[in-house]
Amino acid sequence: MQPTKSTESTKLALSPLTPAYDSILELTPYQTGKPVEELSREYGVFDVVKLASNENPIGCSPQVTLAITEQLGRLARYPDGNGHYLKQALSDFTDINIECITLGNGSNDLLDILARAFVSADDVVVYSQYCFIVYPMVTRMQGATGVEVPAHRFGHNLDAMRQAVDDNPNTKMVFIANPNNPTGTQLQHKELHKFVASIPSSVLVVLDEAYIEYSPESNNRALLDEFNNVVIVRTFSKAYGLAGLRIGYALSSTAVAELLNRIRQPFNVSRVGLAGAVAALGDQDFIEKTRNTNQEQMHWLEKQFDALGLAFIKSHANFIIVEIQVEMEDITAISIYQALLEQGVIVRPLVGYGLPNWLRITVGIAEDNLRLIDTLRSILTND
Ligand SMILES: Cc1ncc(COP(=O)(O)O)c(C=O)c1O
Numbered sequence: 001m002q003p004t005k006s007t008e009s010t011k012l013a014l015s016p017l018t019p020a021y022d023s024i025l026e027l028t029p030y031q032t033g034k035p036v037e038e039l040s041r042e043y044g045v046f047d048v049v050k051l052a053s054n055e056n057p058i059g060c061s062p063q064v065t066l067a068i069t070e071q072l073g074r075l076a077r078y079p080d081g082n083g084h085y086l087k088q089a090l091s092d093f094t095d096i097n098i099e100c101i102t103l104g105n106g107s108n109d110l111l112d113i114l115a116r117a118f119v120s121a122d123d124v125v126v127y128s129q130y131c132f133i134v135y136p137m138v139t140r141m142q143g144a145t146g147v148e149v150p151a152h153r154f155g156h157n158l159d160a161m162r163q164a165v166d167d168n169p170n171t172k173m174v175f176i177a178n179p180n181n182p183t184g185t186q187l188q189h190k191e192l193h194k195f196v197a198s199i200p201s202s203v204l205v206v207l208d209e210a211y212i213e214y215s216p217e218s219n220n221r222a223l224l225d226e227f228n229n230v231v232i233v234r235t236f237s238k239a240y241g242l243a244g245l246r247i248g249y250a251l252s253s254t255a256v257a258e259l260l261n262r263i264r265q266p267f268n269v270s271r272v273g274l275a276g277a278v279a280a281l282g283d284q285d286f287i288e289k290t291r292n293t294n295q296e297q298m299h300w301l302e303k304q305f306d307a308l309g310l311a312f313i314k315s316h317a318n319f320i321i322v323e324i325q326v327e328m329e330d331i332t333a334i335s336i337y338q339a340l341l342e343q344g345v346i347v348r349p350l351v352g353y354g355l356p357n358w359l360r361i362t363v364g365i366a367e368d369n370l371r372l373i374d375t376l377r378s379i380l381t382n383d
Pocket of ligand 1: 181235237248
């Protein structure tokens with residue numbers, strides 16, 4: 001076939017810099033918590049406390065270290081692309097059929113795969129104000145329309161979200177994180193059940209349970225027995241302490257899993273990741289210890305914020321958001337973030353989440369939290 005003569009506009013359209021969808025031009029790269037190495041490089045501070053990415057400050061189970069070490073002599077071989085042993089372990093752990101499980105390179109991979117598998121440019125995706133920033137990102141990546149529903153007391157307003165679905169017949173997907181990041185709010189099983197029951201079965205409800213181990217009562221696994229349009233996404237990055245390994249999983253109907261498996265990369269979880277995750281899942285005592293430490297330290301932090309006169313939102317995860325409303329000139333959440341950075345404490349500013357006066361702080365171990373509070377106090381009192 002002869003190529004047609006290009007006009008000025010088709011030339012532009014053919015530019016290698018023309019993205020698949022205009023909405024990609026609106027995206028900004030995901031901003032991660034500042035890595036420790038970067039802070040050391042930029043500020044020459046070496047004794048760094050990172051409370052910015054909701055990682056587990058205790059580390060991971062010693063069983064994981066053992067399991068990973070065993071894999072080190074086998075790195076020349078591809079991993080099991082089907083992740084059989086990890087799926088089997090997850091199947092036993094969650095009491096779900098192995099065919100209902102999809103593995104991901106972190107749960108972020110699964111959020112991306114879900115959007116790519118189900119959302120097209122004509123579709124609408126519904127999520128809440130103050131939701132995990134990846135939901136609007138993957139929506140825009142697909143050229144779809146995102147509908148952000150105003151939050152209720154920093155959490156999901158499910159009635160308003162249902163209304164948004166009703167108002168937008170093209171709705172294909174709803175994202176809900178429970179507990180929510182960055183606000184730490186939690187939804188009751190009863191209200192979620194009512195929500196899912198009221199949504200057309202053609203709409204996929206993606207429940208992101210990245211922080212479920214900190215709040216076991218938020219577990220909505222039971223919804224999968226009743227609704228084919230529910231997908232639960234979980235991760236080994238948070239309580240399991242394996243953020244650096246990149247492993248997540250999705251639980252869904254077999255039909256959904258079958259589609260997800262068609263478009264995931266063939267070896268999206270590494271050999272080391274698979275072995276590490278099996279070992280991690282097998283050490284639930286470690287998860288219990290993590291949960292208890294988190295709870296104890298969360299209470300301590302809440303008391304310290306009260307004493308400093310800083311408002312916070314009750315959190316059901318391993319982080320907490322704190323409001324910086326100080327009656328002093330030049331003190332803003334960003335200036336405090338910056339001052340903490342200069343003293344080797346990394347927290348997370350929330351400007352990108354529409355919460356410019358707030359900071360998100362990951363609950364650390366006692367020593368980290370003490371350092372945070374002492375540094376914060378000295379900044380606030382100009383000591
Ligand atoms: C709510 C939520 N979902 C998903 C993720 C992605 O985590 P990962 O890709 O490490 O599993 C995060 C990470 O911060 C999160 O907070």
